Amino acid sequence: MTAIGSERADRRSTIGVGSTRVPLGAFYAGMLILLYLPIGVLFVFSFNAGTTLSFPLKGITLDWYASVFGNAPMLAAARNSFMVGAASATLATVLGCMVAIAVLRFRFRGRGVLLALAGLPLIVPFVVIGVAFFLLFVAVDVPRSLLTVGIGHTVIAVPYATLIVVSRLGGLDPALEDAAMDLGATYPTTLRRVVLPLMAPTLLSAWLTCFIVSFDEIALAIFLVGGDPTFPVFLYGQLRFAQQLPVLIAMAVLLMVGTVGLTVMAMRLRAREA
Amino acid sequence: MLSRRGTLPFLVGPPLVWLALFFLLPLFLIAAFSLRAGSGAVGPSEPWAPSAEHYQEVIGTPAFVRLLGVSVLMALGIAGLATVLAYPVAYFLTFRAGSRAALFLTLLLIPFAVSYLLRVMAWKLMLGPEGGINSLLGSLGLTHEPLSLLLYSRPAVIITLVYIWIPFAALPIYAAMQRIGRNHLEAAADLGAGPWARFWRITVPLSMPGAIATFFMVFIPTVGEYVTPALVGGTGGVMYGNIIQGYFTRSANWPLGSAMAMIMLALTLVLVAGALRLIDLRRLSA
Numbered sequence: 001m002t003a004i005g006s007e008r009a010d011r012r013s014t015i016g017v018g019s020t021r022v023p024l025g026a027f028y029a030g031m032l033i034l035l036y037l038p039i040g041v042l043f044v045f046s047f048n049a050g051t052t053l054s055f056p057l058k059g060i061t062l063d064w065y066a067s068v069f070g071n072a073p074m075l076a077a078a079r080n081s082f083m084v085g086a087a088s089a090t091l092a093t094v095l096g097c098m099v100a101i102a103v104l105r106f107r108f109r110g111r112g113v114l115l116a117l118a119g120l121p122l123i124v125p126f127v128v129i130g131v132a133f134f135l136l137f138v139a140v141d142v143p144r145s146l147l148t149v150g151i152g153h154t155v156i157a158v159p160y161a162t163l164i165v166v167s168r169l170g171g172l173d174p175a176l177e178d179a180a181m182d183l184g185a186t187y188p189t190t191l192r193r194v195v196l197p198l199m200a201p202t203l204l205s206a207w208l209t210c211f212i213v214s215f216d217e218i219a220l221a222i223f224l225v226g227g228d229p230t231f232p233v234f235l236y237g238q239l240r241f242a243q244q245l246p247v248l249i250a251m252a253v254l255l256m257v258g259t260v261g262l263t264v265m266a267m268r269l270r271a272r273e274a
Numbered sequence: 275m276l277s278r279r280g281t282l283p284f285l286v287g288p289p290l291v292w293l294a295l296f297f298l299l300p301l302f303l304i305a306a307f308s309l310r311a312g313s314g315a316v317g318p319s320e321p322w323a324p325s326a327e328h329y330q331e332v333i334g335t336p337a338f339v340r341l342l343g344v345s346v347l348m349a350l351g352i353a354g355l356a357t358v359l360a361y362p363v364a365y366f367l368t369f370r371a372g373s374r375a376a377l378f379l380t381l382l383l384i385p386f387a388v389s390y391l392l393r394v395m396a397w398k399l400m401l402g403p404e405g406g407i408n409s410l411l412g413s414l415g416l417t418h419e420p421l422s423l424l425l426y427s428r429p430a431v432i433i434t435l436v437y438i439w440i441p442f443a444a445l446p447i448y449a450a451m452q453r454i455g456r457n458h459l460e461a462a463a464d465l466g467a468g469p470w471a472r473f474w475r476i477t478v479p480l481s482m483p484g485a486i487a488t489f490f491m492v493f494i495p496t497v498g499e500y501v502t503p504a505l506v507g508g509t510g511g512v513m514y515g516n517i518i519q520g521y522f523t524r525s526a527n528w529p530l531g532s533a534m535a536m537i538m539l540a541l542t543l544v545l546v547a548g549a550l551r552l553i554d555l556r557r558l559s560a
Contacts, residue, residue: 020469020470020473022362024362024365024366024370025366025370027362027363027366028362028363028366028367028371028378028382031359031363031382031440032381032382034437035382035385035437035440035441036385038393038396038397038399038400038437039385039388039392039393039396041396041399041400042392042395042396042399045399094288095288095289095292096289098284098285098286098288098289099285099289101285102282102285102286102289106279106282106285108282108286114286114289114290117289117290117293117297117298118289118293120293120297121293121297122491122494123490123494123542123543123546124301124494124539124542125494125495125497125498125515125538125539125542126495126498127498127499127500127515127518127519127535127538128301128304128498128518128535128538128539128542129297129300130519130522131304131518131522131531131532131535132297132300132301132303132304132535133296133300134522135300135303135304135307135528135532136296136299136300136303138317138318138528139303139318141318151296152296154292154296155292155293155296155297158289158292158293181278187277187278187280187281188281188284191281212387216389216390216391218390218391218501219498219499219500219501222501222519222523223519223522232389232390232391235391236391236501239391239395239505245395249392249395252389252391252392252395253392255389256387256388256389256392259387259388259389260384260387260388262387263383263384263386263387264380264384264387267380267383271376
């Protein structure tokens, strides 16, 4: 079977070495269907007239979407998430960018330590980071609020920002910086006028990635949130009220359109650079 | 005027201070809280007496040890399943998708951009007694009563988490496969290796660092999960992370919760250190 398969495949192949006859395209397609089916179910549910998801559907309605705009606590939670996401993404991108420039453009003692430290939040389970922050803010007697959520999200976003900026800066010719400095620019000016503009799409992509990490984050936020919830925390708190479910899903679907758009944008920016 | 070298402290300082204050210090505080006597919500102002009692309690409570074991096994299983299912997808994107690889990759990743809670909720809706799968089975006449074991069980947690991680799991494998030189495969073919021999002896070994990276990038967040088990696991699907979270919310016992968190942290770091010996990180980030 293998031998016959390889002979046939050899003729079809574009790279000249042929392949097995495993139907990988079908596997990929099946996987996509499995991935999109539950999301599709939610989408259908947000237009469903009943409050439980049973087939056949009871009817189609836009009421849930209409009532999203009358739900003040939910809109406030979404606004909170936007603020926390924007602030933590900005700070994490700046910090990640600093780490990347320091590590790739300088030789100094502790260089490896700095890079490892910036990546470390990625390998600690969020429940542990959540406990750690909880105890920190108890110890220094800072009441938990959106500010503490933002601080936590900045820490978990730094690895993403660092990795994204490192991967682009590594491919940027250092001679450009030398040229700018030969022409009389100081190093900070070189960074501001040469390096950062060249990396603008990368920085935007890093920012968007960090924003989405924060916007969707719940395991850490549960430990850090005060009276003012982020959207995922709000959603989590409301989930036990079954009659609330359709409105929550309608809102989540609206936000989903936004986050999917941002993610595709971040991916495109990075693909263009590569 | 600032010299090039003089810029360095301004680049290193802020991230270093930030991560020391908001990452290392908090982790140190867990260690400190886990080693103090007493229980409940003990604030920092209360007297601090060193004690290993909480570690003894965790290790001496069979239910805790078993739950830790079950959670590690679940995370290993979920990470393993996600890696095995993502591997053929990454292979397809690298070697078969041709010029449409970018489009196919985007299609794969879009579900990952959908809110995590929303995707958990989708499975809650699908698996529930009045949910999609049950009402579908019922209307097809396959079942007469809703299958109650679908939701609020360990399998529900496993299905949901594998579903959540598959799109992301394909990424490190895909990155590793893209770096496999086509000339390796061509040379092997010239020397008479068939497609399966080339797959097992070239593609698999060279993509292994990506597969291992995937495995741990799924394992780490999964072993500490508490949100998904709380939503679809019910009482039977509880994980170790739920107990930790419980000690900081419902039934406050900060020192005991800290000891449990330290044990999980130590376990994770040991496993990651082991993995780093297996893969050369520099080759991955190159």
